[in-house]
Amino acid sequence: MASESASVDTTSDRGPTPDFDKFVPKRSYTQWRKRKDLFMRILIFLSFVVALIPLISVLWTLIANGVGRLDWYFLTHNMNHIKGGMPAQGTDDEYGGIMHAMIGTLEITLGAMAISIPIGLFTAVYLVEYSSGGRLYHAISFFVDIMSGIPSIVAGLFSFSLFSVFAGHGVSTGFVGSVALSVLMIPTVVRSSQEMLKIVPQDLREASYALGVTKSRTITKIVLRTSLSGIVSGVLLAIARVIGETAPLLITAGSNIKTNGNLFSGTMMSLPVYINSEYEKRTVNCRADVANCVSTIPMERAWAAALVLIIIVLVLNLIGRLVAKIFAIDENQK
Amino acid sequence: MGQRIDVKNLNVYYGNFHAVQDVNMVIPANKVTAFIGPSGCGKSTVLRTLNRMHEITPGAYCTGEVLLEGKNLYDKDTDPVEVRRNVGMVFQRANPFPTMSIRENVLAGVTLNNRKISKSDADDLVEWALRGANLWKEVKDRLDNPGIGLSGGQQQRLCIARAVAVHPQVLLMDEPCSALDPISTLAVEDLINELKKDYTIVIVTHNMQQAARCSDYTGFFNLEAIGKPGHLVELDETSTIFQHPKNPKTEEYISGRFG
Numbered sequence: 001m002a003s004e005s006a007s008v009d010t011t012s013d014r015g016p017t018p019d020f021d022k023f024v025p026k027r028s029y030t031q032w033r034k035r036k037d038l039f040m041r042i043l044i045f046l047s048f049v050v051a052l053i054p055l056i057s058v059l060w061t062l063i064a065n066g067v068g069r070l071d072w073y074f075l076t077h078n079m080n081h082i083k084g085g086m087p088a089q090g091t092d093d094e095y096g097g098i099m100h101a102m103i104g105t106l107e108i109t110l111g112a113m114a115i116s117i118p119i120g121l122f123t124a125v126y127l128v129e130y131s132s133g134g135r136l137y138h139a140i141s142f143f144v145d146i147m148s149g150i151p152s153i154v155a156g157l158f159s160f161s162l163f164s165v166f167a168g169h170g171v172s173t174g175f176v177g178s179v180a181l182s183v184l185m186i187p188t189v190v191r192s193s194q195e196m197l198k199i200v201p202q203d204l205r206e207a208s209y210a211l212g213v214t215k216s217r218t219i220t221k222i223v224l225r226t227s228l229s230g231i232v233s234g235v236l237l238a239i240a241r242v243i244g245e246t247a248p249l250l251i252t253a254g255s256n257i258k259t260n261g262n263l264f265s266g267t268m269m270s271l272p273v274y275i276n277s278e279y280e281k282r283t284v285n286c287r288a289d290v291a292n293c294v295s296t297i298p299m300e301r302a303w304a305a306a307l308v309l310i311i312i313v314l315v316l317n318l319i320g321r322l323v324a325k326i327f328a329i330d331e332n333q334k
Numbered sequence: 335m336g337q338r339i340d341v342k343n344l345n346v347y348y349g350n351f352h353a354v355q356d357v358n359m360v361i362p363a364n365k366v367t368a369f370i371g372p373s374g375c376g377k378s379t380v381l382r383t384l385n386r387m388h389e390i391t392p393g394a395y396c397t398g399e400v401l402l403e404g405k406n407l408y409d410k411d412t413d414p415v416e417v418r419r420n421v422g423m424v425f426q427r428a429n430p431f432p433t434m435s436i437r438e439n440v441l442a443g444v445t446l447n448n449r450k451i452s453k454s455d456a457d458d459l460v461e462w463a464l465r466g467a468n469l470w471k472e473v474k475d476r477l478d479n480p481g482i483g484l485s486g487g488q489q490q491r492l493c494i495a496r497a498v499a500v501h502p503q504v505l506l507m508d509e510p511c512s513a514l515d516p517i518s519t520l521a522v523e524d525l526i527n528e529l530k531k532d533y534t535i536v537i538v539t540h541n542m543q544q545a546a547r548c549s550d551y552t553g554f555f556n557l558e559a560i561g562k563p564g565h566l567v568e569l570d571e572t573s574t575i576f577q578h579p580k581n582p583k584t585e586e587y588i589s590g591r592f593g
């Protein structure tokens with residue numbers, strides 16, 4: 001300004017005058033943009049279809065192969081006293097079931113939840129509400145990232161060796177499996193809860209503090225309550241993710257043909273391990289003179305159990321959505 | 335009854351940044367005191383030191399004294415949670431708790447502190463606070479609807495009801511009308527005038543007409559340059575500030591010849 005002040009001409013101080021006509025989009029450009037838009041739309045739709053193909057094919061194969069052996073008897077009986085391709089005693093077309101595996105999966109998963117939800121949630125609360133971005137924050141974030149990359153077999157080996165050291169060599173119980181699964185669940189729970197806590201507006205925390213509410217109650221009653229629906233669906237997704245894990249359970253919980261109601265003692269069958277063990281048998285030998293013997297029965301049981309497993313995962317996802325809806329913040333209704 | 339606030343040698347820092355320098359002032363009881371001044375001069379910062387809300391910001395601290403009826407808020411044995419029960423706050427953006435109904439929002443100060451309250455006491459408190467905030471007539475038939483379903487102006491009055499329901503002595507308001515339409519603004523201004531019977535009110539506003547309309551005292555804050563700390567230029571009766579300000583800077587700002 002000062003250097004120009006010698007000049008009396010006021011226009012010299014106005015600066016450049018842009019020619020706005022130059023920047024108006026040309027007609028040809030507009031048409032090209034429309035064509036590009038159409039092209040991209042088709043491309044995106046095709047990718048969507050391609051992504052759906054494996055999903056639908058898996059579902060279709062599962063239903064086609066699994067539905068044959070899936071009945072009430074299959075869901076309510078275990079594999080005790082089942083021999084080879086022979087039907088269970090007192091029946092002529094029932095060949096054992098998966099109740100022991102479903103109960104085992106339930107117990108092991110509940111155990112994993114009991115460990116990983118408190119640890120994961122408290123970690124997330126620490127990261128978002130308490131730490132001020134210091135060294136501990138970065139250390140925890142770093143290790144959570146590392147943890148989410150741990151191969152599941154390594155988590156299983158970790159749990160196996162942990163219990164070998166503290167509970168005697170080679171202990172195999174459902175709880176060892178729960179610990180292995182919680183190693184896989186914790187990072188997911190931490191990350192999803194952390195994201196949910198972060199999006200709670202700072203305004204709400206301040207509003208609560210301004211009413212003379214302590215920090216702990218602000219966290220439990222405002223922050224956690226506001227983000228509850230997101231946290232719950234995050235946890236359910238984490239469960240859906242680990243419920244099908246086979247390798248860690250194979251080395252930690254083992255397998256069993258009977259129902260085991262005690263998480264802390266004895267080996268425990270779970271659905272994925274059941275599927276794996278039936279698959280490994282493939283076929284059984286049948287004597288030609290036995291009428292009801294089915295030599296392909298292990299594969300049929302594996303398909304039916306896989307169908308049940310995927311239904312459980314689907315139901316968990318549905319419950320997650322439902323819970324998210326119930327706890328969600330609705331402006332209009334209560 | 336409201337309480338009087340004395341601020342002595344107040345300096346506020348955000349980490350290394352010196353935000354406000356050497357504020358000395360008296361905020362009289364049962365009056366409305368307005369803070370005006372250009373953006374970034376530290377009005378909100380000073381307001382938040384009056385109930386220690388600035389301590390929520392990591393790295394923020396202050397030196398000096400803030401005396402509420404002679405008692406220093408920054409004494410070692412003073413609990414900031416206790417301070418905020420005596421000195422309530424209303425924010426620029428209405429922030430009702432989204433998970434709570436209108437009724438639960440008003441009762442939040444009681445229930446969040448885990449105190450039990452009987453149904454009839456709660457009914458009385460809700461009606462009293464909503465009447466006090468001029469909102470009772472509009473919402474009395476839908477107390478169980480969510481608080482965030484109300485209009486912006488109603489939400490802000492709900493926040494005022496929520497703040498008065500803990501029965502503070504002082505009410506701090508940080509630009510409470512800046513997100514509201516003119517009609518809601520008038521409703522809130524009327525409310526401020528009524529509330530001063532029972533509370534000492536400090537209001538930050540960037541609207542000078544508003545300061546002139548609804549305050550008894552006005553403090554003008556200014557800053558010499560961006561990056562320099564803000565300071566209080568003068569605080570006096572509103573009529574004096576707007577008609578015969580002592581400081582030429584105030585005169586400049588009031589008459590719009592600023593900057």
Ligand SMILES: Nc1ncnc2c1ncn2[C@@H]1O[C@H](COP(=O)(O)OP(=O)(O)O)[C@@H](O)[C@H]1O
Pocket residue numbers: 348351353372373374375376377378379380391561564
């Ligand atoms: N949370 C914060 N962290 C760092 N600096 C801040 C923060 N809040 C405000 N400031 C700074 O403090 C000064 C005063 O801000 P503020 O009190 O918000 O001004 P006003 O309310 O008068 O517009 C400004 O320079 C601003 O950048």
Ligand SMILES: [Mg+2]
Pocket residue numbers: 377378379
């Ligand atoms: Mg401000």
